[in-house]
Amino acid sequence: MDKKDIKKVVLAYSGGLDTSIIIPWLKENYNNCEVIAVSGDVGQGTELDGLEEKALKTGASKLYIEDLKKEFVEDYIFPTLQAGAVYEGEYLLGTSFARPVIAKRIVEIALAEGADAICHGCTGKGNDQVRFELTIKAFAPHMAIIAPWREWSIKSREEEIDYAEAHNIPLRINRETNYSKDKNLWHLSHEGLDLENPANEPQYDKPGFLEMGVSPEQAPDKPTYVTISFEKGIPVAIDGEKLGAVEIVEKLNKLGGENGIGLVDLLENRLVGMKSRGVYETPGGAILYRAHQVLETLCLDRDTQHYKELVANRFAELVYFGQWFSPLREALSAFVTETQKTVTGDVKLKLYKGNIINAGTTSKYSLYDPEIATFDEDHVYNQADAAGFINLFGLPTRVRALTQAKIK
Numbered sequence: 001m002d003k004k005d006i007k008k009v010v011l012a013y014s015g016g017l018d019t020s021i022i023i024p025w026l027k028e029n030y031n032n033c034e035v036i037a038v039s040g041d042v043g044q045g046t047e048l049d050g051l052e053e054k055a056l057k058t059g060a061s062k063l064y065i066e067d068l069k070k071e072f073v074e075d076y077i078f079p080t081l082q083a084g085a086v087y088e089g090e091y092l093l094g095t096s097f098a099r100p101v102i103a104k105r106i107v108e109i110a111l112a113e114g115a116d117a118i119c120h121g122c123t124g125k126g127n128d129q130v131r132f133e134l135t136i137k138a139f140a141p142h143m144a145i146i147a148p149w150r151e152w153s154i155k156s157r158e159e160e161i162d163y164a165e166a167h168n169i170p171l172r173i174n175r176e177t178n179y180s181k182d183k184n185l186w187h188l189s190h191e192g193l194d195l196e197n198p199a200n201e202p203q204y205d206k207p208g209f210l211e212m213g214v215s216p217e218q219a220p221d222k223p224t225y226v227t228i229s230f231e232k233g234i235p236v237a238i239d240g241e242k243l244g245a246v247e248i249v250e251k252l253n254k255l256g257g258e259n260g261i262g263l264v265d266l267l268e269n270r271l272v273g274m275k276s277r278g279v280y281e282t283p284g285g286a287i288l289y290r291a292h293q294v295l296e297t298l299c300l301d302r303d304t305q306h307y308k309e310l311v312a313n314r315f316a317e318l319v320y321f322g323q324w325f326s327p328l329r330e331a332l333s334a335f336v337t338e339t340q341k342t343v344t345g346d347v348k349l350k351l352y353k354g355n356i357i358n359a360g361t362t363s364k365y366s367l368y369d370p371e372i373a374t375f376d377e378d379h380v381y382n383q384a385d386a387a388g389f390i391n392l393f394g395l396p397t398r399v400r401a402l403t404q405a406k407i408k
Helices: 017-029 051-057 069-083 098-113 128-139 157-166 245-258 283-299 302-320 327-342 385-393 395-407
Strands: 008-012 034-041 062-067 117-119 144-146 180-183 188-191 224-231 234-238 263-269 275-281 345-352 355-362
Touching (some): 008 098, 017 157, 034 098, 062 098, 069 098, 069 234, 069 245, 069 283, 069 327, 098 117, 098 128, 224 245, 224 283, 234 245, 283 302, 283 345, 302 327, 385 395
Parallel strands (some): 008 034, 008 117, 034 062, 117 144
Antiparallel strands (some): 180 188, 188 275, 224 234, 263 275, 345 355
C-alpha cells in the first residue's frame, strides 16, 4: 500500500519511549494520518496511569485501554505452564506470550475502526516484531504493517530521547537509567546499559533495579511455606483458598518477590540470530512452574513424562518465535491437554532466599506405590524377575559384543 493511501493507523501503544515518539513521527511521515492508540493491559500496573492524556497530547485521536489480564493468564500463560515450556532452560516466556494476546486485540480494533494499517514500535533487531506481525497476519492477512524502526533514520535510544525532547514529549526515563524494560502480570525484563556486557553482574541490590521483589540476600531469614492446588494442570487455589487465575499469579508474585524468587540472568538466542542478555523477574511464575513440574512427577507415567519434556522444548520455541497462532502449537496444546487429565493435587513448597524447595506432594492420581518402591520386604515385586528382564533388555548389547569378538 502506498503511503498516500494510509489515512488511519492503529498503533500498539505502551506510552514508553518508542511508541511515544511514533505518534508524531507517523503524522509527519504519513500525510498527517489519524492515529488511534491501543494499549493492552496485561498487568503493567502504574505504567498505564495518565496514558490517555499523553496519547492525545502527542497527536492520537483516541486511546483504547483493553483489560486483557484474565485472557492473558487463562488462554496463554496457563496452557504454556501446562506444557512446561521454558525457552533455553530458563526463560519463562513473559514477553513472548504477552505479544499475541495484545496483537490479537489490536487487529480486532483495527478491523472495527476500518484502519488502513497497524503500526508497532518493535525494533528490527528484536523478537517482538515477529510476534506482533505473525499475529496480525493470522487474523488480518491483508492489513498493511508499519514498523518505524525499519524505516526511520533513528538508530539508538539516545537519538529517540533527542527526538522526544525536540517534540516536547514527556518521558519517564532519563539518559542515566535508560534500561529497556517490559512489564506485565507475569514478569519484568531488564535489558541495556551495563547488562549489555555479560561480564557485569546485575545490580540486584541497587535501589530501584528490582521492582517485583528483593535479592536473595535481602530476603527474610525465615522460610515461607505455600501450598498450591492444581486441577488438570491448572492452579486453582493457594493454601486452600480458591482464587481466580489473575489473583493466583498476583499472590504468588508477592510471596515469591518477598523471598527473592524467580531472578534469571540469561544470555539468550534471539530468533533473528543474535545473542542478547536480559535479566528477568518472574517470582510467581517460577513458583508455579516448580509446583506443576513436581506434581507431574507424581501423576504422569514415565513414557508420557519423558516425551512431554521433548514437546515442552518445541512448544517453548514456538511461543518464543511468535508462532502461537500456528497449527503446530495448537496440535501440541491438544497433546498437552490430554496429558493433564490426572495432574490434580496439592504441592507444598518452601521459599527461602531465592530457593524453591519441595516440601510434600499429594494427589489422588499418584502413581507412586510405596509397597513396590520400598527397600523393605514386600510381596508384590519379585526381585528374581529382574534377571530375565536384564537378559532380554541387554540382548542387543550381548550380541554385538559376541560379533565384535569374532571379527577380531
